[in-house]
Amino acid sequence: MLISILSIWRENIVKFKRYIVFMLIAVLAFLPFLIEDNQPKVIATDEYAQLGNSINKILQDERLDGATTGVSIRKATTGEIVYDHFGETRLHPASNMKLLTAAAALETLGEDYRFTTEVLTDGQLKGGVLQGDVYLKGKGDPTLLKQDFDTLAKNLASKGIKKINGNLIGDDTWYDDVRLSSDINWSDESYYYAAQVSALTASPNADFDAGSVIVEAHANASVGEPATIKVLPKTDVVKIINRSETVASGTKNITIEREHGTNNVVIEGTVPVGGTVTREWTAVWEPSYYALDLFRKSLQEQGIKFGGEPQVTLAKTPSEAQLLTSKESMTLKELSIPFMKLSNNAHAEVLAKEMGKVIYGEGSWEKGLQVIKENSSKLGLNMERIMIRDASGMSHINLIPSNEVTNLLVSVQKEPWYQTFLTSLPVAGVGERFVGGTLRNRMKTEPTAGNVKAKTGTLTAVSALSGYATTKDGELLVFSVLINNDLAAVTPIEDQIATAIANYTK
Numbered sequence: 415m416l417i418s419i420l421s422i423w424r425e426n427i428v429k430f431k432r433y434i435v436f437m438l439i440a441v442l443a444f445l446p447f448l449i450e451d452n453q454p455k456v457i458a459t460d461e462y463a464q465l466g467n468s469i470n471k472i473l474q475d476e477r478l479d480g481a482t483t484g485v486s487i488r489k490a491t492t493g494e495i496v497y498d499h500f501g502e503t504r505l506h507p508a509s510n511m512k513l514l515t516a517a518a519a520l521e522t523l524g525e526d527y528r529f530t531t532e533v534l535t536d537g538q539l540k541g542g543v544l545q546g547d548v549y550l551k552g553k554g555d556p557t558l559l560k561q562d563f564d565t566l567a568k569n570l571a572s573k574g575i576k577k578i579n580g581n582l583i584g585d586d587t588w589y590d591d592v593r594l595s596s597d598i599n600w601s602d603e604s605y606y607y608a609a610q611v612s613a614l615t616a617s618p619n620a621d622f623d624a625g626s627v628i629v630e631a632h633a634n635a636s637v638g639e640p641a642t643i644k645v646l647p648k649t650d651v652v653k654i655i656n657r658s659e660t661v662a663s664g665t666k667n668i669t670i671e672r673e674h675g676t677n678n679v680v681i682e683g684t685v686p687v688g689g690t691v692t693r694e695w696t697a698v699w700e701p702s703y704y705a706l707d708l709f710r711k712s713l714q715e716q717g718i719k720f721g722g723e724p725q726v727t728l729a730k731t732p733s734e735a736q737l738l739t740s741k742e743s744m745t746l747k748e749l750s751i752p753f754m755k756l757s758n759n760a761h762a763e764v765l766a767k768e769m770g771k772v773i774y775g776e777g778s779w780e781k782g783l784q785v786i787k788e789n790s791s792k793l794g795l796n797m798e799r800i801m802i803r804d805a806s807g808m809s810h811i812n813l814i815p816s817n818e819v820t821n822l823l824v825s826v827q828k829e830p831w832y833q834t835f836l837t838s839l840p841v842a843g844v845g846e847r848f849v850g851g852t853l854r855n856r857m858k859t860e861p862t863a864g865n866v867k868a869k870t871g872t873l874t875a876v877s878a879l880s881g882y883a884t885t886k887d888g889e890l891l892v893f894s895v896l897i898n899n900d901l902a903a904v905t906p907i908e909d910q911i912a913t914a915i916a917n918y919t920k
Contacts, residue, residue: 457495457497457498457499457501458496458497458498459494459495459496459497461496461920462487462496462497462918462920464918464920465487465496465497465914465915465918466496466497468914468918469485469487469497469499469911469914470499472907472910472911472914473485473499473907475907477900477902477903477904477907478897478900478904478907480899480901481897481898481899481900481901481904482500482503482505482897482898482899483499483500483895483896483897483898484499484500484501484503484505484815484816484817484894484895484896484897485497485498485499485500485501485816485893485894485895485896485911486498486499486501486815486816486817486819486820486893486894487820487891487892487893487915488820488821488823488824488891488892488893489889489891489892490823490824490827490882490889490890490891490892491890493821493824493825495817495820496891498817500816501815501816501817501820502799502815502817503815503816504799504800504801504813504814504815505813505814505815505816505876505896505897505898506810506811506812506813506873506876506896506898507807507812507813507814507819507871507876507878507896508807508871508872508873508876508877508878509757509759509806509807509869509870509871509872509878510807510814510819510869510870510871510878510879510880510894510896511762511802511804511805511806511807511812511814511871512753512754512757512762512805512806512807512869513819513822513823513869513880514786514789514790514795514802514814514822515762515765515766515786515805515806516750516753516754516765516835516838517789517790517793517822517826517829517835518765518769518785518786518789518790519746519765519768519769520746520750520829520831520834520835521789521792521829521831522769522772522773522785522789523746523765523768523769523772524746524831525745525746525747525831525834526745526746526747527745527746528742528743528744528745528746529553529554529555529556529557529742529743529768530553530555530740530741530742530743531550531551531552531553531555531558531562531566531614531740531741531743532549532550532551532553532737532739532740533548533549533550533551533566533569533570533737533738533739533740534548534549534551534731534735534736534737534738535547535548535549535580535735535736535738536549536732536734536735536736537579537580539573539574539575542574542575542576542577543576543577543578543579543721544575544577544578544579544580545579545580546579546580547580547581547582547583548578548580548581548582548583548738549583549584549585549729549731549732549735550566550582550583550584550585550614550705550706550709551585551588551614551731552584552585552586552588552612552613552614552615552702552705553588553613554588554589554613554764554767554768554771554777555615555741555743556615556617556622556624556743556749556758556760556761556764557617557622557624557743557744557749558615558616558617558624558705558741558743559616559617559618559619559620559647560616560647560708560711560712562741563616563705563708563709563711563712564712564715564716565741566709566712566739566741567709567712567713567715567716567718568716569738569739570713570716570718570738570739571716571717571718573738573739575718575738576717576718576719577718577719577720577721578713578718578719578720578721578724579720579721579722580720580721580724581724581725581726581727582706582709582710582713582720582724582725582726583725583726583727583728583729583731584614584702584703584705584706584726584727584728584729585614585728585729585730585731586612586613586614586702586728587613587730588613588614588771588777589611589612589613589767589771589777589778590767590776590777590778592611592778592779593610593611593612593700594608594610594611595611595763595779595803595804595805595806595808595809596779596803596804596809597803597804597808597809597810597811598808598809600674602808603674603697604671604672604673604674604696604697605694605695605696605697606623606625606626606695606696606697606760607623607759607808608697608759608808609623609624609625609626609697609698609701609759609760610625610697610698610699610700610701611624611625611760611763611764611767612625612700612701612702612705613702613767613777614701614702614705614706615701615702615704615705615760616647616701616704616705616708618646618647618695619646620752621752621756621758622749622752622758622760622761623695623758623760624701624760624761624764625697625698625701625704625760626695626696626697626698627645627646627647627649627652627695627696627698627704628645628646628693628694628695628696629643629644629645629646629652629654629670629679629681629693629694629696630643630644630645630646630691630692630693631643631658631668631670631681631685631691631692631693632644632685632691633660633685633686633687633688633689634660634685636660637660637661637662637687638659638660638661639659639660640656640657640658640659640660640681641656641658641659641660641668641681641685643656643658643681645679647708648711649704649707649708649711650707651677651698651703651704651707652677652679652696652698652704653676653677653678653679654679654681655678655679655680655681656681657680657681657682658681658682658683658684658685659683659684659685660684660685660686660687661684661685661686661687662686662687663686663687664684664686665686666683666684666685666686666689666690666692667683667684668681668682668683668684668685668692669681669682669683670692670694670696671694671696672696672697672698672699675699676699677698677699677700679696702728703726703728706726706728707726710726747834749761750834750835750837750838751837751838751848752848753765753838754838754839754840754851754869755838755839755840755847755848755849755850755851755852756847756848756851756852757851757852757869757870757871759806759807759808760806762804762805762806762807763779763804763805763806765782765805766779766782766783766785766786766804766805767779767782768782769781769782769785769786770782770783770784770785773785779804779805782805783802783803783804783805786802786805787800787802790822793821793822793825793826794821794825795818795821795822795825796818796821799814799815799818800813800814800815800818801813801814807871807873808873810873810874810876814896816880816894816895816896817894819880819894819896820880820892820893820894823880823881823882823892823894824892836867836882839851839867839868839869839881839882840852840853840854840867840868840869840870841853841854841864841866841867842856842857842858842862842863842864842865842866842867842868842912843856843857843858843859843862843863843864844863844864852870853866853868853870856905856909857909857912857913861886861913861916861917862883862909862912862913862916865883865884865916866881866882866883866912866916867881867882867883868880868881868882868883868893868912869881870905871896875898875899875900875901876896876897876898876900877897877900877904877905877908878894878895878896878897878908879893879894879895879905879908879909879911879912880893880894880895880896881893883912883915883916884916885915885916885917885918885919886916886917886918886919887918887919887920891915891918893911893912893915895907895908895911895912
């Protein structure tokens with residue numbers, strides 16, 4: 415009996431050992447997959463091991479706790495990846511999306527491309543009186559200022575037009591009538607960075623924030639009176655509701671916000687005597703009417719009158735209408751400076767619709783984004799790993815791995831328009847707004863100042879920096895840092911990574 419029990423015990427022990435060995439083999443077989451799924455994927459070539467170690471230390475910053483960070487660094491000459499930290503992970507790019515948009519626009523439209531605005535009529539000019547309607551036809555120009563409408567009005571006056579017996583009609587049909595891209599947040603709609611996109615629009619100043627006005631609140635000379643409000647440029651389209659108050663002293667506490675679905679701009683709060691001016695770039699509801707209003711004022715200022723009270727409305731220009739005058743915008747090469755240096759969202763979305771119009775005959779986001787995707791694919795990007803929802807990066811649904819961003823930055827170097835693309839990027843530490851752009855107050859000392867040329871990106875819980883930096887050895891490296899789900903200020907971490915690249919010696 416005892417012998418039988420011992421025999422069974424030994425047999426079970428052998429089976430148990432075999433089971434343990436089997437489980438160890440299984441665990442070891444799956445261990446690489448477990449590590450890949452749950453641990454940061456960090457790759458650095460031997461040649462750049464020291465740089466990799468420096469960046470690894472930077473990424474230990476507690477401000478990145480709970481965040482996801484993708485970092486990709488390549489040799490600019492060959493495209494070889496020399497450092498990769500979650501480089502294949504799809505992340506929100508914020509305004510780094512504009513890198514894809516700029517590349518597509520320069521390739522598709524060309525550096526010399528210009529937008530056109532036209533003034534036409536379906537009537538006849540007799541004795542200084544134009545018998546018929548006047549059409550202001552927009553074709554997407556985001557750079558139209560009040561002075562440009564003045565020039566158009568002067569051109570009409572020079573043709574002998576003194577009176578118009580007809581209506582003033584705006585034509586914005588060059589693009590579709592969808593004013594906002596699909597993922598714009600409700601809370602952003604009243605601000606310039608989420609302004610409505612129209613083929614007929616206007617800008618308040620030479621930053622060319624199309625579809626917006628500047629609203630200023632100045633302290634009144636008398637305490638207890640509402641603040642003095644100025645709208646630039648002057649337009650009757652915007653209605654001011656002033657609930658503010660000038661106070662003798664204290665902290666400035668004032669808000670300026672447009673009511674949704676209207677052009678009522680509400681000003682509330684207090685402004686102390688002697689306090690600084692409060693300015694808000696406010697998006698206009700239906701910017702086509704805004705442009706039309708500025709043109710009407712220009713006509714009046716040039717002494718061109720209407721016979722009676724004209725109807726000011728929107729409609730398509732008749733095919734038989736005759737061209738009276740027109741204006742061309744600056745070239746795309748010139749426009750790329752305010753577009754990329756100041757990260758102008760309106761420019762990105764206008765360019766998307768313009769590409770759709772030029773390539774597919776439809777000025778829509780659908781066709782424009784199709785062009786961006788097709789061009790990105792031609793540049794070698796793996797579009798199966800990318801999701802594009804808009805052209806500016808405002809969408810929180812855009813997704814791209816940092817390795818694909820650096821892939822783009824390497825590829826564009828071969829294009830004839832590359833120098834324009836490179837020049838459009840913000841330059842670290844250079845104070846001039848149209849040189850340093852959004853990097854003018856970052857990395858202001860050597861070796862980064864004047865060296866790092868990169869596109870910034872910022873959304874709620876998203877920050878990005880992608881571009882070019884030259885090492886101390888004189889080697890040009892391409893980098894992309896995409897940080898998502900951050901709850902702290904993480905731009906210093908991006909700057910540290912760019913500085914580590916610029917400081918690197920082999």
